[in-house]
Amino acid sequence: MASAAASSAFSLLKSTGAVASSAGTRARASLLPIPSTSVSARPLGFSATLDSRRFSLHVASKVESVRGKGSRGVVSMAKKSVGDLTSADLKGKKVFVRADLNVPLDDNQTITDDTRIRAAIPTIKYLIENGAKVILSTHLGRPKGVTPKFSLAPLVPRLSELLGIEVTKADDCIGPEVESLVASLPEGGVLLLENVRFYKEEEKNDPEFAKKLASLADLYVNDAFGTAHRAHASTEGVTKFLKPSVAGFLLQKELDYLVGAVSNPKRPFAAIVGGSKVSSKIGVIESLLEKCDILLLGGGMIFTFYKAQGLSVGSSLVEEDKLELATELLAKAKAKGVSLLLPTDVVVADKFAPDANSKIVPASGIEDGWMGLDIGPDSIKTFNEALDTTQTVIWNGPMGVFEMEKFAAGTEAIANKLAELSEKGVTTIIGGGDSVAAVEKVGVAGVMSHISTGGGASLELLEGKVLPGVIALDEAIPVTV
Numbered sequence: 302m303a304s305a306a307a308s309s310a311f312s313l314l315k316s317t318g319a320v321a322s323s324a325g326t327r328a329r330a331s332l333l334p335i336p337s338t339s340v341s342a343r344p345l346g347f348s349a350t351l352d353s354r355r356f357s358l359h360v361a362s363k364v365e366s367v368r369g370k371g372s373r374g375v376v377s378m379a380k381k382s383v384g385d386l387t388s389a390d391l392k393g394k395k396v397f398v399r400a401d402l403n404v405p406l407d408d409n410q411t412i413t414d415d416t417r418i419r420a421a422i423p424t425i426k427y428l429i430e431n432g433a434k435v436i437l438s439t440h441l442g443r444p445k446g447v448t449p450k451f452s453l454a455p456l457v458p459r460l461s462e463l464l465g466i467e468v469t470k471a472d473d474c475i476g477p478e479v480e481s482l483v484a485s486l487p488e489g490g491v492l493l494l495e496n497v498r499f500y501k502e503e504e505k506n507d508p509e510f511a512k513k514l515a516s517l518a519d520l521y522v523n524d525a526f527g528t529a530h531r532a533h534a535s536t537e538g539v540t541k542f543l544k545p546s547v548a549g550f551l552l553q554k555e556l557d558y559l560v561g562a563v564s565n566p567k568r569p570f571a572a573i574v575g576g577s578k579v580s581s582k583i584g585v586i587e588s589l590l591e592k593c594d595i596l597l598l599g600g601g602m603i604f605t606f607y608k609a610q611g612l613s614v615g616s617s618l619v620e621e622d623k624l625e626l627a628t629e630l631l632a633k634a635k636a637k638g639v640s641l642l643l644p645t646d647v648v649v650a651d652k653f654a655p656d657a658n659s660k661i662v663p664a665s666g667i668e669d670g671w672m673g674l675d676i677g678p679d680s681i682k683t684f685n686e687a688l689d690t691t692q693t694v695i696w697n698g699p700m701g702v703f704e705m706e707k708f709a710a711g712t713e714a715i716a717n718k719l720a721e722l723s724e725k726g727v728t729t730i731i732g733g734g735d736s737v738a739a740v741e742k743v744g745v746a747g748v749m750s751h752i753s754t755g756g757g758a759s760l761e762l763l764e765g766k767v768l769p770g771v772i773a774l775d776e777a778i779p780v781t782v
Contacts, residue, residue: 381547381775383424383522392432393488397518397543398425399535399770401527401754402439402456410455417527418456420754422463424524424549429466429489436483436517437491438474438535439525440498447499457493468493474500475513483517503534511538524549529770530758536770545775551754556771558730558751559695559762567692567728568594573684573715575600575698576735579623584764585697590633595640595691597684599676599700599711603643606631607664615649615667642687646677648701648708655705675701676711685718694719697732697763699739712739720745732759 400421405413412418428435437460444451454470461468466489471479474494486492497503502510511534515521521543523529528536529552540546548556563570572589574582579602589596598606604617609627634641645664649671650657661677662668676684688694696719700711716739719729731737731752740746753759758768 381545382553383427383524383547383549384553386431386520386545386547388431390431391428394433394520395436395483395486395518396428396433396520396522397436397438397514397539398428398522398549399525399528399539400425400437400439400549401525402453402460403441403527404456406450406455410450412455412459415459417754418459419463420551421524421549424522424551425464425491427550428522429464429491432488434483434486434488435491436486437468437493438497438514439493440503440528440535441496442498444496444498446501451496451499453493453496460491460493464491466491471495475510475517479517497535504531506532506534506538508538508541510534512542515539515542518543520544521546522549523547523770523774524551525770526552526555526753526758527755528758529755529768530761530766532769537773540773540775546773548771548774552771554751555753555755555759556762558728559732559753559759562693562728562730562751563589563592563695563763566592569691570693571595571597571688571691571695573597573599573694573696573698575602575696575700575712577601577618579605579620579627582698582760583623583626584766585760586630587633588763588765589695590630590637590639593639595642595687596634597642597687599644599680599684599715600698601673603647603676604673606643607667612665613667613669614673615669615671617649617667617671617673640687642683644676644680644711645683646679647673648675648677648710650674650708653702655707657707659707674705675703675708678710681711681714684715688718688722691722691727693728693730694722695730695732695763696736697734697759699735703735703739703742713743716740716743716745720748723748723750732763734759 402418402421404415404417407413425435425437439453441453442451457468457470468491469482469486470493471482472495473479474497479494482492497514500510514535521539523536523546525536532538570593572593572595574586574589574596575598576582577600582602586596601618604614605620605623606627608614608619609624609631631641643664646661647664647667648659649662649667650659651671653672653674659674667673696715700715701708703709703712719740720743723729729750731740731749734756737746737752740749740752746752755762762768
């Protein structure tokens, strides 16, 4: 059991009436006061609302007042969606679809996880069912020029199977051969272009390369959330030459959950943030502190927080240059009335290995020569009790080194708890990265409200950053709210 001192220091940091009062306060103060000294507008974030067959994307902008009264407002500009396009809009049209089909392949070039392919199917099916000619583009891996092992050929059989039609593949993504294949593409047909990253111009967002890609089609659909945070030729550059440029169903769903549900959640709203380093999650933590009622921290980053509070951490991972930041984040949580929970006990090991000797100690009892590799059973119990009070939960990052069975209990417990909450109607969002691998390992991925397909894109969106691949899409009529 954790000592009383450790429990006091790390179990719960909150102001009086934190959860009950902060939920109401945060709901009322969702718009920050805007200074009235000048006129400007800048992107603030995205929201999405679900319609009977589609999502409607919005970009919110802070608008500063010109009257000197400190007034404020939000202008919501709906993004055009593939669901807004009818058969009349699509029949016979050549549609350039940027998907994220960057799937893992084994040494035999066999797909080991087809999640990203399956995620792209709804948008492609919608287009072919409405008579469009689909020109499908994606990257695979990080090739340096034309690299045979990164060819998209292994994707064709699975795409064909899932779509129920024969998918044709081009040996290039631009040029006369591709143009000929596009010209012969029937309505409802799908042509898969070769790996767009075989050209260095793709990642450089070269305008001429983007123009060549765009020349193949009549309109553009971006359904590649995993690359939406990159301004590449196929994600941002082509939008300058193709109109309309709209969002696909997967991209819409990602925005709906990662921004819509997080910005306007059912409360209480809890965020679980794990991972090895504070430095990689600074932006996420700071952004979530503005929105959540409860924040649970786990993973290797907790030892930086422990040391910042004067505790011995043995040989655990610590970012010495982030100790002051850790202290500031704890103080910020308290000031904002956020209930911040750090583990009260941890599983420590005498080496970083699957066969290490291990034991459970209180947070204040980590000895020299031992390193923390997972949260302990008391912490799991405390975290679960906190999560029982919630209506919305987002999780990003594991609680420990879950790849090693000895140190997987904390991560697996969180996955199972979120599955339980999902079945009770709580909105559960798995925010990309290792958390996705964790819920898949435990076998509960299917019951979560949403599992993000993005890695870096998920993090940047949670940090409140604007994604180039999204902001480049066409806007509908502005609506003042």
